[in-house]
Amino acid sequence: MRVFALALVLVVAATMVIGIAGLPPHGDPDGPVHTHVGARYLEQGVAETGLRNLVTAVLLVYRGFDTFLEVVVIFTALVAVLALPSATRQPPPSRDESAAASRRDTDDAVPVSPVVFLVVRLLAPFIAVFALASLYRGHVTPGGGFQSAAIIGAMMIALGLVFGREHAARLVPHGAKAWLQALGPLVFAVVALVGWRLTGAFLGFPADEAAHALREALVVILEVAIAVGGAVILAQLFMALDAPS
Amino acid sequence: MSVVFDAVMLLLLIATAITVARARDLVAAVVKFGLYSLVLCLVWQHRGAPDVAITEAAVGAGVTSVLFLLTIAKTARSERR
Numbered sequence A: 001m002r003v004f005a006l007a008l009v010l011v012v013a014a015t016m017v018i019g020i021a022g023l024p025p026h027g028d029p030d031g032p033v034h035t036h037v038g039a040r041y042l043e044q045g046v047a048e049t050g051l052r053n054l055v056t057a058v059l060l061v062y063r064g065f066d067t068f069l070e071v072v073v074i075f076t077a078l079v080a081v082l083a084l085p086s087a088t089r090q091p092p093p094s095r096d097e098s099a100a101a102s103r104r105d106t107d108d109a110v111p112v113s114p115v116v117f118l119v120v121r122l123l124a125p126f127i128a129v130f131a132l133a134s135l136y137r138g139h140v141t142p143g144g145g146f147q148s149a150a151i152i153g154a155m156m157i158a159l160g161l162v163f164g165r166e167h168a169a170r171l172v173p174h175g176a177k178a179w180l181q182a183l184g185p186l187v188f189a190v191v192a193l194v195g196w197r198l199t200g201a202f203l204g205f206p207a208d209e210a211a212h213a214l215r216e217a218l219v220v221i222l223e224v225a226i227a228v229g230g231a232v233i234l235a236q237l238f239m240a241l242d243a244p245s
Numbered sequence B: 001m002s003v004v005f006d007a008v009m010l011l012l013l014i015a016t017a018i019t020v021a022r023a024r025d026l027v028a029a030v031v032k033f034g035l036y037s038l039v040l041c042l043v044w045q046h047r048g049a050p051d052v053a054i055t056e057a058a059v060g061a062g063v064t065s066v067l068f069l070l071t072i073a074k075t076a077r078s079e080r081r
Helices: A002-021 A037-049 A054-062 A064-083 A097-108 A114-136 A145-163 A165-169 A177-181 A183-199 A209-242 B002-022 B026-046 B050-074
Strands: none
Touching: A037 A054, A054 A064, A054 A209, A064 A183, A064 A209, A114 A145, A114 A209, A145 A165, A145 A209, A145 B050, A165 A209, A177 A183, A177 A209, A183 A209, A209 B050, B002 B026, B026 B050
């Protein structure tokens, strides 16, 4: 068995090394990365999309359909976790009263080191501002919806770890929870249909010079939806796993 | 200098990946995996991909570590032999 495993690893590794050896040198101007569609993105991207951050331009304008499905994948991951029986099952009532009570006690009062408590409390506002800045400047500088979602989600999880899940759950309004979880795919679908109405192409963005403001507005709406929806999904993944079972 | 930095970081990546795979204590494995993500985040930043570096730091080193730890808390701490 060990010999077989070793042989398998060696064969896969050799295949990968041969594949890497066949790649063009990093930064080669004649490599396919720079002569195919990439060249057009670099030359025309800013003029065509009006976005100065080409990563965002490719992500939302040129490759919008891929990003749409990416958002759907993240949403599907949450649906899969929530579909696990252990994630949503309530603790059995009354049968094991004392054990349930003691578990609830430890849930509410996890002993957190004062250092961790203070650091998380001090850092949380700065993390939130950084996330909002990277969202707000996402079409100009590095950053954007997905980065912002990851940062806000991580901040909510850190707060949940320190303050307990009861407090963390209040960060997401209960009535709007289901809508917020699905915000990314929903808003993407709406923007795609708006683009269809305006340009005749699903997820099309109006291309003429006069529609610059509208194009930018659509991109910002998408970014905000990705950020809020993604952050809520990350927080809900944490809540689902953290729930007493 | 740049090449040296890359080489050190990539060797660190390989070393942490091996220690993650060899760890019997799953909590130790999760902590080492967080270290792996942190080194990878530095590599992304150094290769000029700050977008990916931010996500790697937040999701790779932060969120997944918490989710893994919660899963360990719900299952078992050490790997079955």
